Amino acid sequence: MGSVHQPNLPVIEFSVKESNSTTSSSWVTKGVEVTRALEEYGCFIATYDGVSQELHDAVFLASQQLFDLPTEVKVLNTSDTPAHGYVGQIPLIPLYEGLGIENATTTLGVERFTKLMWPSGKHSFSENVLKYTKVVAELDQMVMRMVAKSYGIEKHYDSLLASTTYLLKLIKYRSPEVSDRNLGIVPHTDKTFMSILHQNEVKGLEIKTKDGEWIEVCPSPTSFIVMAGDACMAWTNGKIEPSSHRVMMQGDADRYSLGLFTFIRDLKIETPQELVDEDHPLQYKALDHYKYLHYHASDEGMRSKFPLKSYCGV
Numbered sequence: 650m651g652s653v654h655q656p657n658l659p660v661i662e663f664s665v666k667e668s669n670s671t672t673s674s675s676w677v678t679k680g681v682e683v684t685r686a687l688e689e690y691g692c693f694i695a696t697y698d699g700v701s702q703e704l705h706d707a708v709f710l711a712s713q714q715l716f717d718l719p720t721e722v723k724v725l726n727t728s729d730t731p732a733h734g735y736v737g738q739i740p741l742i743p744l745y746e747g748l749g750i751e752n753a754t755t756t757l758g759v760e761r762f763t764k765l766m767w768p769s770g771k772h773s774f775s776e777n778v779l780k781y782t783k784v785v786a787e788l789d790q791m792v793m794r795m796v797a798k799s800y801g802i803e804k805h806y807d808s809l810l811a812s813t814t815y816l817l818k819l820i821k822y823r824s825p826e827v828s829d830r831n832l833g834i835v836p837h838t839d840k841t842f843m844s845i846l847h848q849n850e851v852k853g854l855e856i857k858t859k860d861g862e863w864i865e866v867c868p869s870p871t872s873f874i875v876m877a878g879d880a881c882m883a884w885t886n887g888k889i890e891p892s893s894h895r896v897m898m899q900g901d902a903d904r905y906s907l908g909l910f911t912f913i914r915d916l917k918i919e920t921p922q923e924l925v926d927e928d929h930p931l932q933y934k935a936l937d938h939y940k941y942l943h944y945h946a947s948d949e950g951m952r953s954k955f956p957l958k959s960y961c962g963v
């Protein structure tokens with residue numbers, strides 16, 4: 650190892666204060682930086698002051714309490730959409746357990762979930778989760794507005810934003826026993842529009858660069874991994890390509906992570922004309938995001954090496 654070159658992901662600083670200064674020159678410059686990072690790596694590290702240390706600790710504690718519930722309770726979290734409900738006890742990835750909260754930036758969505766898990770109520774869970782999702786959704790919207798502005802497609806982003814829904818995925822990886830493989834989650838790209846990941850103090854997330862190297866992402870309470878999903882690739886005519894990532898577990902501590910995922914509902918995702926020309930012909934037909942999620946979970950979709958292309962490639 651020793652001299653092996655370890656590339657780093659770009660780190661870009663964000664502040665809640667910035668979300669309204671969308672015309673300042675520093676905002677525009679940052680937008681160019683963000684877009685370049687997404688084009689080059691499919692993701693970047695955002696440092697963000699929106700989640701205080703206190704809120705960080707509170708949501709990870711809430712997550713721990715959630716996973717401590719009996720399996721019979723956790724499986725009550727079902728969904729019509731693949732991988733949006735409870736996922737666990739999968740032989741290929743025995744360390745992994747995930748629970749999804751749909752409409753996670755709304756009081757209704759979060760309270761519905763809380764009631765399902767704690768029928769007699771657990772106000773602190775709803776309160777902290779909602780605080781977290783709202784402030785991280787602001788980061789998502791800042792990033793996407795910057796990308797849209799730098800491509801000159803802001804008005805198209807406005808209509809996408811109006812149809813954006815947020816799924817909060819709470820994830821636990823138990824520490825591997827001697828007989829376990831240490832694979833936490835298999836290499837994959839996200840089927841989302843965008844994903845924002847956050848991990849507790851236990852590392853494990855690895856991201857593959859275009860050169861095929863795996864980069865470890867160091868956990869920090871103020872760092873978020875902003876990552877493009879397949880739907881973003883279709884929207885940007887392939888300019889932004891999602892990165893493959895996986896989780897590898899080591900040591901004897903359990904790992905908790907949070908993913909705030911965006912999906913586009915009730916609107917077909919169409920590549921803006923501004924991104925299509927003779928040198929950049931249209932790559933993807935208009936995409937129904939939820940139908941794509943079902944396709945991806947079908948036998949045909951699972952067999953496909955590149956499901957986005959087999960589903961809606963031109």
Ligand SMILES: O=C(O)CCC(=O)C(=O)O
Nearest residue numbers: 820839846854896906908
């Ligand atoms: O746990 C992590 O850090 C990554 C989770 C992930 O990649 C996913 O849920 O799609």
Ligand SMILES: [Fe+2]
Nearest residue numbers: 837838839894
């Ligand atoms: Fe992922």
